Amino acid sequence: MKYYIIAGEASGDLHGSNLMRELKRQDAGAAFRIWGGDRMLAQGGQLVKHINELAFMGFWEVLINLRTILRNIKLCKKDLLEWKPDVLVLIDYPGFNLRMAGFAKKQGMKVVYYISPQIWAWKQSRVKQIRRDVDKMLVILPFEQEFYSRFGVEVEFPGHPLLDAIGEYQEGDSREVFLSDNGLADKPIVALLPGSRKQELAATLKVMASVVDSFPDHQFVVAGVKGHPAEYYQALIKDADVRLVFGQTYRLLAHAQAALVTSGTATLETALFGVPQAVCYRAGRVSYLIAKRLVKVKYISLVNLIMDRPLVREMIQYDFNSADLKKELQRLLHDQEYVENVKAGYQELRQKLGGAGASRKAAEILVKFLTTN
Numbered sequence: 001m002k003y004y005i006i007a008g009e010a011s012g013d014l015h016g017s018n019l020m021r022e023l024k025r026q027d028a029g030a031a032f033r034i035w036g037g038d039r040m041l042a043q044g045g046q047l048v049k050h051i052n053e054l055a056f057m058g059f060w061e062v063l064i065n066l067r068t069i070l071r072n073i074k075l076c077k078k079d080l081l082e083w084k085p086d087v088l089v090l091i092d093y094p095g096f097n098l099r100m101a102g103f104a105k106k107q108g109m110k111v112v113y114y115i116s117p118q119i120w121a122w123k124q125s126r127v128k129q130i131r132r133d134v135d136k137m138l139v140i141l142p143f144e145q146e147f148y149s150r151f152g153v154e155v156e157f158p159g160h161p162l163l164d165a166i167g168e169y170q171e172g173d174s175r176e177v178f179l180s181d182n183g184l185a186d187k188p189i190v191a192l193l194p195g196s197r198k199q200e201l202a203a204t205l206k207v208m209a210s211v212v213d214s215f216p217d218h219q220f221v222v223a224g225v226k227g228h229p230a231e232y233y234q235a236l237i238k239d240a241d242v243r244l245v246f247g248q249t250y251r252l253l254a255h256a257q258a259a260l261v262t263s264g265t266a267t268l269e270t271a272l273f274g275v276p277q278a279v280c281y282r283a284g285r286v287s288y289l290i291a292k293r294l295v296k297v298k299y300i301s302l303v304n305l306i307m308d309r310p311l312v313r314e315m316i317q318y319d320f321n322s323a324d325l326k327k328e329l330q331r332l333l334h335d336q337e338y339v340e341n342v343k344a345g346y347q348e349l350r351q352k353l354g355g356a357g358a359s360r361k362a363a364e365i366l367v368k369f370l371t372t373n
Contacts, residue, residue, distance in 0.1 A: 001027055001370060004085035005045065006035040006076070006100060008093030010196040010225065011265035013037030013051055015115055015140075015161045015359075016091050020045065022363035033083050035076070038226065048079055052227040072096070077103050087370055090134075091115050098126060101133040110373070112366055114138045116148070127151045136369050138362050141306060142352050158361035159354030162265070166272045167356055169250045178255050182245050187219040190329070191256035191275065192242070193249065193266045196225045200262050201236060203282040208260050209240035210322040211329060218257070218333070223249040258332040260325070267301040267312070271346045276332045276339050278325065279303075279314045303345075306352055311345040 003023065007016040017039035023030050024043070034045035041047055049072060073096065080088065080103070087110040090097035094117030101111050113134045119126045130137065130153055137155045139145055148155035179186060194205040205222070212220050224233055224246040233244050245252060249266075253259065253273040261267050263281040270277045279301040299305050303312050313328050315321075331338055 001029060001086040002031050002033070002083065003087055003089055004033050004080060004083060005040070005089040005091065006093065006097055007037070007040065007051065007091040008035065008096055009051055010037060012091040012093060012115065013039045014165060014265075016040045016089075017043045018161050018165060018359040019089070019114060019362055019366075022359045023366065025360075026363055026367050033079070033085065048075070069096070073099055076100055080104060080109070081107065085109065087112055087366070089114055089366070092117055094119070094123075094126065098129055098133070102129065105133040110135050110370065112136045112138065112369065114362060114366075115140050116144050127153065135373070136365070138365060140358065141302070142354065143306070156365055157354065158365060159356075159358030160268075161358040161362070162268055162272060163350070163353055163356055164359050166250065166269065169254075173251075175255050178251060182221075182243065182248075184221065184243060185219050187217060188257040188333075189252070189255055190215065190218050190220045190333075191252050191259040191261075191270075192220055192222045193259060193261040193270065194222065194280075195262035195264065195266070196227065198228070198232075201228070201233070204262050204280050204320070205233070205236040206238075207282070207320060207322060207325060208280065209237045209242050211326045212240045212242055214326050215329065215333070219243065221245060221252055221256075223252050258329065260329070263300045263314075265302065267303050268306075271303045271312075271349055274343055274346055276342045277303075277312050278328045278332060279312055280320050280325070281314070281316050282320050303349060307345060307349060311342060311349075 005016050007013050013036045016036050020032055020040060020043040032045040034040045034047055035049045036045060037051040088100065088104045090101060090113045092115045104111050111134050116137060116139045131151060137148055137153050139155060139157050140160045142157060145155055145157040192208045194201050194208060220242045222233060222242055222244045224244050226246055230244055253270060253275055256275050259270045259275045259277040260280055261270050261277045263279050267277065267279050281300055299314060300316060301312060301314055304310050304314065315324060315328065
């Protein structure tokens with residue numbers, strides 16, 4: 001079968017690649033045309049657009065890039081009509097993907113949404129559009145199944161695919177090998193995960209790097225993404241004693257004592273590696289003021305949302321500053337009682353995420369849907 005898959009961000013690329021791998025195991029004739037990243041490419045997808053050209057964060061950033069976004073929408077519609085897939089699989093990325101769902105539905109295409117947009121946080125009215133344009137919704141957070149069921153949307157919860165991605169990760173080397181491979185010192189590591197988009201990096205990495213001198217017994221290491229050159233990171237780090245590794249986020253987390261993490265999937269990845277963390281988030285002023293009025297959830301990190309309590313500290317906008325970040329990092333590194341409480345919460349979190357095999361289950365649901373409808 002022909003699968004047209006659209007992911008617009010790094011996390012979508014990860015989950016999309018795992019879904020593609022499982023689909024190939026269940027559908028020997030599977031062919032993929034993708035909007036995605038390097039991971040989806042590695043699974044044999046024919047690339048239309050790379051995620052490095054697609055990720056626009058915040059209201060203002062979307063507005064100033066509107067012309068590019070509209071060109072992409074036009075290109076995608078044309079490409080869908082020419083390729084004629086058996087199914088359109090949408091992965092998060094709601095501003096773009098919901099438009100594509102509506103278009104594909106009008107063309108008589110089957111539409112499956114894998115990994116729900118966070119409409120339970122804001123723009124809940126979008127659930128009507130999803131009910132109209134999406135044939136099957138596959139969710140990865142436990143509370144999302146109940147949310148969609150309330151509105152009569154066809155929904156299933158196969159579990160969270162990160163459990164598989166991390167479960168399959170084999171450390172494969174000792175701490176000594178990791179340090180040696182990357183020219184790192186023999187000191188405890190504080191991992192910095194400042195995000196994958198330029199707007200995120202510019203807003204967070206400078207503040208993260210500003211506390212380095214207060215922790216001379218530790219080394220700070222940034223999880224870099226290959227879409228941005230080392231020079232871009234260095235311009236933000238400036239003279240701070242911070243090292244940079246590319247394409248080794250899981251390897252870095254496997255050896256970290258603590259982490260400073262931008263809100264997003266990375267908060268969940270950090271938790272599943274058992275690393276105590278502070279969640280750091282700062283948006284543009286206009287985007288923040290708009291979001292503050294519209295967002296309807298108590299927390300911004302997936303860890304706290306799933307646990308429904310503040311298990312990890314969230315440092316948002318003006319609370320994300322050098323002085324408060326320094327205090328929080330002191331607690332993560334030296335308050336053993338606090339750290340043990342966080343790690344106990346992480347174990348509870350794992351149970352809530354539905355166990356192993358999520359990508360396989362999602363592929364089974366998708367193949368069954370296509371062969372019986």
